[in-house]
Amino acid sequence: MIAIYPGSFDPITLGHLDIIERGCQLFERVIVVVFRNPNKTSLFSVEQRTRQIRQSTGHLPNLEVDSFEGLAVTYAKIRQAKVLLRGLRAVSDFELELQMAHTNKTLAADIETIFLATSTEQSFLSSSVVKEIAKFGGPIEHLVPPPVVLDIYQCFAKNKILEERAPIAPPTVQATEGQPIDPSLETL
Numbered sequence: 001m002i003a004i005y006p007g008s009f010d011p012i013t014l015g016h017l018d019i020i021e022r023g024c025q026l027f028e029r030v031i032v033v034v035f036r037n038p039n040k041t042s043l044f045s046v047e048q049r050t051r052q053i054r055q056s057t058g059h060l061p062n063l064e065v066d067s068f069e070g071l072a073v074t075y076a077k078i079r080q081a082k083v084l085l086r087g088l089r090a091v092s093d094f095e096l097e098l099q100m101a102h103t104n105k106t107l108a109a110d111i112e113t114i115f116l117a118t119s120t121e122q123s124f125l126s127s128s129v130v131k132e133i134a135k136f137g138g139p140i141e142h143l144v145p146p147p148v149v150l151d152i153y154q155c156f157a158k159n160k161i162l163e164e165r166a167p168i169a170p171p172t173v174q175a176t177e178g179q180p181i182d183p184s185l186e187t188l
Ligand code: ADP
Pocket: 006, 007, 008, 009, 010, 013, 014, 015, 016, 019, 085, 086, 087, 088, 089, 093, 117, 118, 119, 122, 123, 124, 125, 126, 127
């Protein structure tokens, strides 16, 4: 049975990785799908996020990483996946996740959403928490897979340089989908 694990993964955290590793033990094949969401401002482009996930999951032979723009059920149908895998951290996740699961059921009755409860030690962890800490120069090595650590620090270092160059009117610090933060600083 094929399961897809859809999400933003901006960036992948050890919480995501925990769900991925456990999913790989349950299903024949797991496909992590980075969804392109034009309504969300993201730190990393979809291409960067898929690369980060690939680099972090090389030890999982039954895992595939892909990206998609559209509905999760559309992607699942294309790949003949019968399961949408999602993680649950707290009650705060539950309401939205249940709504999405019900909605997806109305769109594709033969596709099931299966939730894995977060591991206790990852229950507080989200991509937003990681970005918040990194923004202020705090340690993130214990929160994200090693290949992601450098990416995040480099990204925020570039943003800091940009802010210092324009102290009066700092530019928007976050990259939009598919665009580097500042092409002229790409080699920094
Ligand atoms: P989305 O924008 O689709 O919520 P995310 O990347 O934030 O994308 O999350 C993808 C999935 O991973 C969601 O089901 C979310 O609940 C789950 N998830 C995120 N962080 C954790 C964690 N620390 N433990 C377990 N599940 C998590």
